[in-house]
Amino acid sequence: MTWLLLVALPIASALLVSTTRGTRRASTVLLVTAALTSIVATVHAALPTRPAVLDGYLRGDATVQLFAPVINFIFAGIAVYVRARVATEPASRRFVFLALVFLAASNLALLSNHLLLMWIGIECTTLAAALMIVRPDAPASRLASWRYLVFSSVGLGLVLLGLSCLLRSMELAGHAPTLFLDAMPAAVAGPTNPWRELGIGLVVLGIGTKLGLAPMYSWLPEAYDEAPASVTAMLGAVQFNCALVLLFRVVHIYRPGSGGFITGELLTIGLASVAVSTASIVATRNFKRLLAYASINHAGVIAIGLGLRSSASYGLLLYVLSNAFIKAILFLTAGKIEAHYGTKDRKLIAGLIKDLPYSGLFLMVGTFALLGFPPFGSFLGELLILSALVTSGQMFVFATFCVLITVSFVATGRTIFPMIWGEPKQIRTWPQQRITDGLHKLVFFVLLLVLGIYIPPQLNSLMTQVARSLEGP
Amino acid sequence: MSPLLIAFVGALLLPLFAASWRLSLFGLAAQGFLIAWISHQVDPAVDTVGAWVAMVDLIGVRGVGAPLVLYAVLRAQRATARHDVLSPNLMSWTLAIALVLVAFRFADMVVPVEGNEHVFVAGATAGLLLGLLVLATQTGPFSQMVGVLRIENAIALFELGGRHRDPWMQVAQTVLLVATVLLFRWYLRTLPVSSTVKVSAVEGMTQ
Numbered sequence: 082m083t084w085l086l087l088v089a090l091p092i093a094s095a096l097l098v099s100t101t102r103g104t105r106r107a108s109t110v111l112l113v114t115a116a117l118t119s120i121v122a123t124v125h126a127a128l129p130t131r132p133a134v135l136d137g138y139l140r141g142d143a144t145v146q147l148f149a150p151v152i153n154f155i156f157a158g159i160a161v162y163v164r165a166r167v168a169t170e171p172a173s174r175r176f177v178f179l180a181l182v183f184l185a186a187s188n189l190a191l192l193s194n195h196l197l198l199m200w201i202g203i204e205c206t207t208l209a210a211a212l213m214i215v216r217p218d219a220p221a222s223r224l225a226s227w228r229y230l231v232f233s234s235v236g237l238g239l240v241l242l243g244l245s246c247l248l249r250s251m252e253l254a255g256h257a258p259t260l261f262l263d264a265m266p267a268a269v270a271g272p273t274n275p276w277r278e279l280g281i282g283l284v285v286l287g288i289g290t291k292l293g294l295a296p297m298y299s300w301l302p303e304a305y306d307e308a309p310a311s312v313t314a315m316l317g318a319v320q321f322n323c324a325l326v327l328l329f330r331v332v333h334i335y336r337p338g339s340g341g342f343i344t345g346e347l348l349t350i351g352l353a354s355v356a357v358s359t360a361s362i363v364a365t366r367n368f369k370r371l372l373a374y375a376s377i378n379h380a381g382v383i384a385i386g387l388g389l390r391s392s393a394s395y396g397l398l399l400y401v402l403s404n405a406f407i408k409a410i411l412f413l414t415a416g417k418i419e420a421h422y423g424t425k426d427r428k429l430i431a432g433l434i435k436d437l438p439y440s441g442l443f444l445m446v447g448t449f450a451l452l453g454f455p456p457f458g459s460f461l462g463e464l465l466i467l468s469a470l471v472t473s474g475q476m477f478v479f480a481t482f483c484v485l486i487t488v489s490f491v492a493t494g495r496t497i498f499p500m501i502w503g504e505p506k507q508i509r510t511w512p513q514q515r516i517t518d519g520l521h522k523l524v525f526f527v528l529l530l531v532l533g534i535y536i537p538p539q540l541n542s543l544m545t546q547v548a549r550s551l552e553g554p
Numbered sequence: 555m556s557p558l559l560i561a562f563v564g565a566l567l568l569p570l571f572a573a574s575w576r577l578s579l580f581g582l583a584a585q586g587f588l589i590a591w592i593s594h595q596v597d598p599a600v601d602t603v604g605a606w607v608a609m610v611d612l613i614g615v616r617g618v619g620a621p622l623v624l625y626a627v628l629r630a631q632r633a634t635a636r637h638d639v640l641s642p643n644l645m646s647w648t649l650a651i652a653l654v655l656v657a658f659r660f661a662d663m664v665v666p667v668e669g670n671e672h673v674f675v676a677g678a679t680a681g682l683l684l685g686l687l688v689l690a691t692q693t694g695p696f697s698q699m700v701g702v703l704r705i706e707n708a709i710a711l712f713e714l715g716g717r718h719r720d721p722w723m724q725v726a727q728t729v730l731l732v733a734t735v736l737l738f739r740w741y742l743r744t745l746p747v748s749s750t751v752k753v754s755a756v757e758g759m760t761q
Contacts, residue, residue, distance in 0.1 A: 201726045212613050227695060227741050234702045234734065235689065242682070242709050248716050258716070275664055 084134070084141045084192055086121045087149060090114055091185035098178045107177040108164045114181060115157035118188065127332040127539060133194045137261055139467035140194040143546035144329060148322055149191055151402060154528075155318045155409045156184055159311050159520035162413050165518055166311070176213060183209040185316060190323040196244055199327050200237065201289065206320050213315070214308040225307035226298075232300035236290025240327075243283030250276035267336045273339050281339055284331050286345050291324040292380045295353035302361070305373035306425070310416020313369075317376055317408040324403060325383065332387060333550050348478055351384030355482060359489040362496075367425045369415050371496055372408075375451055378489055379404050385482065386466040387551070387552040389473050394548035396465020401460035402544075403450065403532050406525045411447040413522060414440050418500075427496050432505030439519045441501050443526070447506045448497045451531055452490050458532030555731040558595070559673045562711070563590045563654060564657050566677075566704070570650050573663050575637035576630055578700050579621040585681070586616030593675075596670055602722045604721040612710065612726040620703060620735045627742045628696070637690055639697050646691065653683040681708030695745045699738045706731065 094114040098107045133140035141149075163180070178308070183206050190202025207230070212228035247269075248258040253276055256268040269277070286297075293301035305313045332343055358377035365371050383404070386397035416553040417440045422430050433441035450457040463486075470479040531537070565588060569581030590612035594600075600609060640646045661676035685704035692698060715718070 194724075196721050197720075201730065202722070204730050208730070208737060211737060223741075223744060227698075227745055230734075230737065230741070231689070231698050231702060235686075235705060238702075238705045238709055242678075242712060245709070245713050245716055279664075 083121065083126060084139060087118050087188035087192065088185050090118055093179045095178050096182035098174055098181060102173060104196060106172045111177045112164050115160040119153040121159045122153040126150050133263065137193045138195050138198055141192065143543050145191055146328060146549050147543045148326055151405055152187055152319045152322050155405060158409055158525060159314050161521040163311050179209045179213050187319050187323050191326055192236055194262050200240055203323055203327065204237050206323065210316055210320065213312045213535050214304055216309060222307040225303040228300045229304040230467060232290055232297055236287045236297060239283045239287030243280045246276045246283060250280055252272050257545040262330055269334060269338060273489060277339060278342050279350050280348060281335055287348055288328045291352060292321060293377045294350050294380050294384055295357050298354065301374040301377060302370050306367065308367045310413050311427050314409050314412040317412055318405045322405055329551060344469030347384045347388030351381045351388060351479060354381030354384065355485045359485045360512060362489045363492040366427055368427045368496060368500065369419065369425045372411050372415055372491065375493060376408060382466065388551045389469045391469050391473060393466050393469030394551040395544060396462045397460045398544045398548055399532060400462025400466065401527055406529045407450045407459065410443055410525050411451065414443045414447060417542055427500055429499045429506060431503030432503045436505060443519060443522050445501050446526055450492060456533040457529055461533060469532055556593050556673055558588060558676055562677045563680060566656065566681055567650065570640045571647060573636050573638045573642055575633060575696060578639050580624050582703050583617050583621040586612050588706060589711050590617060596714060604719055604724055607721055607724040607728060613729055615728060616707060621734055623739045624699065624742060627739055637696065641691055641701050650684060650687060653687060654680045657683055671715055674712055678708045678712035681711060696742055
């Protein structure tokens with residue numbers, strides 16, 4: 082029952098923020114709430130799983146135990162960033178209110194034992210995020226926010242339509258239609274039918290839109306580029322994982338009966354996403370957009386990993402968790418760099434390691450992790466996915482994937498490394514950077530290393546359970 | 555084909571050929587009312603919470619609320635009467651009619667028997683495809699809003715065929731739709747009528 086605190090605490094805090102005065106106080110409430118939800122999520126992850134509560138609508142299974150601490154912890158890091166920025170760039174009370182609604186809705190989506198309730202949670206995060214993307218001083222951010230809302234509305238509309246098709250397929254097969262996750266495996270037993278395949282197709286396409294997968298990915302570079310850094314991190318590391326959990330749930334339920342269809346769809350959109358993002362990474366001069374395209378690239382890798390069953394599942398989880406911390410580090414660092422240089426043009430930024438040593442350092446380690454260097458978890462994750470591609474006989478996907486990843490590897494390095502180590506273009510004087518400003522990113526970095534070097538037994542056990550559920554019986 | 559389905563297809567198609575924002579909003583309102591009418595025909599008893607919520611959603615929000623909110627904004631902006639929701643050329647019109655035919659063909663394939671189910675699938679597929687066509691061909695915020703609301707209506711029509719709907723979930727969905735429409739109102743008031751924002755390869759979007 083205490084899982085409910087993950088939703089109740091942010092809602093109570095949002096109400097508190099709407100009645101208090103002062104931006105600084107509001108950002109303190111945000112930080113304290115995020116810290117508390119992180120503690121609740123971490124404590125519950127260590128306890129045995131409990132039965133569903135609230136008439137079966139909410140439950141805390143292994144997937145929740147794995148993802149809830151991650152997204153709440155990352156949100157706490159974002160709250161630290163927001164609090165640090167209050168001194169120079171005040172976040173409005175409205176922003177803090179929306180961020181708390183976003184957190185409550187994300188946790189609701191994660192805890193849901195009902196696909197429609199998950200959908201409602203993700204839709205709430207979308208409405209809150211759309212308003213947070215808008216920066217008062219940047220008219221272009223309003224257009225980016227609008228495009229984000231349009232694409233999200235269409236994507237989530239397709240998911241809703243897909244869920245209706247899935248219900249119809251259950252009726253057609255003579256089962257009582259249900260969207261309760263624990264009851265669905267029994268309700269989808271039996272041979273597949275066109276409604277089921279249509280439903281799965283629409284759900285995957287719709288959730289793919291939220292994940293930034295091809296073909297409906299074009300909102301992502303604009304939104305990630307124009308949104309404040311904290312919001313980009315929320316979209317990339319928090320909302321992304323909530324949407325991914327919904328996809329995990331659908332794959333877990335439908336893999337036994339429609340595995341071939343799911344594999345075909347996920348491999349196709351995954352490979353297409355890696356291809357379009359690679360071309361864009363090569364072409365862009367805007368380093369924030371490059372990180373956005375890298376996110377599309379990673380979403381593609383995740384779709385490919387999810388499309389395969391067998392040993393890819395564990396590697397996929399390792400990749401997903403690493404990816405969440407990498408995005409949080411990189412997007413928060415990118416916000417700092419843009420604020421200092423006043424530009425997103427990579428050609429005008431050089432010598433970061435001298436100018437902004439901590440930001441330069443985090444950009445460097447974040448990029449190494451992004452590119453899949455050892456000892457980070459992304460390296461092992463990508464290796465396991467590649468190995469599963471070979472063992473499952475997907476040689477065309479393997480070969481294409483390798484070529485595309487190599488190109489994006491070179492293009493990303495060519496863009497980012499001169500920004501870090503190049504000769505500064507002009508002499509600038511910045512206030513001395515303090516390590517305390519980047520403490521949250523340091524913690525993310527340590528967690529990233531932990532995923533690559535030593536996975537604690539408790540975490541390993543959770544990952545194994547979730548991986549098994551993805552592989553199906 | 556039932557008269558209600560013919561009327562629904564009319565409400566989907568006619569606003570696309572008449573370049574008027576008033577007619578586009580009238581089309582959206584008509585779709586909401588027609589879905590409510592179809593719902594009433596399928597299940598005349600309005601004696602459960604779910605049935606009342608569905609009526610509020612279909613008549614109150616889709617039939618009256620959403621079109622009225624957008625109408626008020628455009629009227630306050632003194633928008634010119636002409637507004638193309640679809641590019642005014644033979645190609646677009648042919649494509650629109652072809653999509654309706656494809657939708658009916660699709661309905662014939664998945665639901666071979668005439669009846670309510672066939673109406674839901676044919677109408678919803680036509681609404682979805684035409685909504686996507688509007689979104690794919692238009693860049694202005696108003697046209698895109700109309701496209702999204704058309705898709706929302708198509709989903710509502712399709713959902714009529716489902717049973718075992720949880721009333722609380724229906725309430726939550728209706729609240730989310732209201733929130734979305736209110737956001738649309740805000741965007742319509744604050745975004746430029748036509749897209750004057752250019753995308754630069756370096757700095758992203760600039761005005």
